[in-house]
Amino acid sequence: MSLDELTDDVDAEYSALRDVSVSLDEESRTELALLAAALDTDDPSQLVQRAVHMLFQTTVDSGKLDFHLRSRYDVTYDEYLSGMTYEEMTGGAAFPQKDDEDQRRYQF
Template structure:
């Protein structure tokens, strides 16, 4: 898969999610969310948003996101943000691959 495939997947999923998402909570998650709401006084929806941000940041910082993206789409998060691959940035993509069998024929 490619950078274009990743961009298409992200945009498609973004559209499918819409403005709100219903998530079923298991007992442990519901208990932890209730504890956080009681302790912080924050709205449960806000805590879920913060949790997603924290998980995303941790995934980026540890390199797990790049690992997953490289395995699935052969790109990194930085390449996604820049909209081009490393090969495109360095100019390697603009030059055709050399055919070693015919390189030195006269």
């Protein structure tokens, strides 16, 4: 898979999430109720939004997002944000090198 496929998948998921309603299991509902009471919020959806932000940030900081993106799409989060791969950024795609392991850069 590639950067273009990742972008297409993100756009498709974004469209699918427009009218999402999340169903909670009993444990999640209890935890959300406790958080809503402790943090004195009238709108539990704000807590769900904050939880998504926290999960996303933790996944980025731990490197797990890059791991999953690299294994599925062969790109990183930075590459997704920039819209180009590292190879494209460094010009490696324009000037491909031979994959011959015996060949040395400098020969005497």
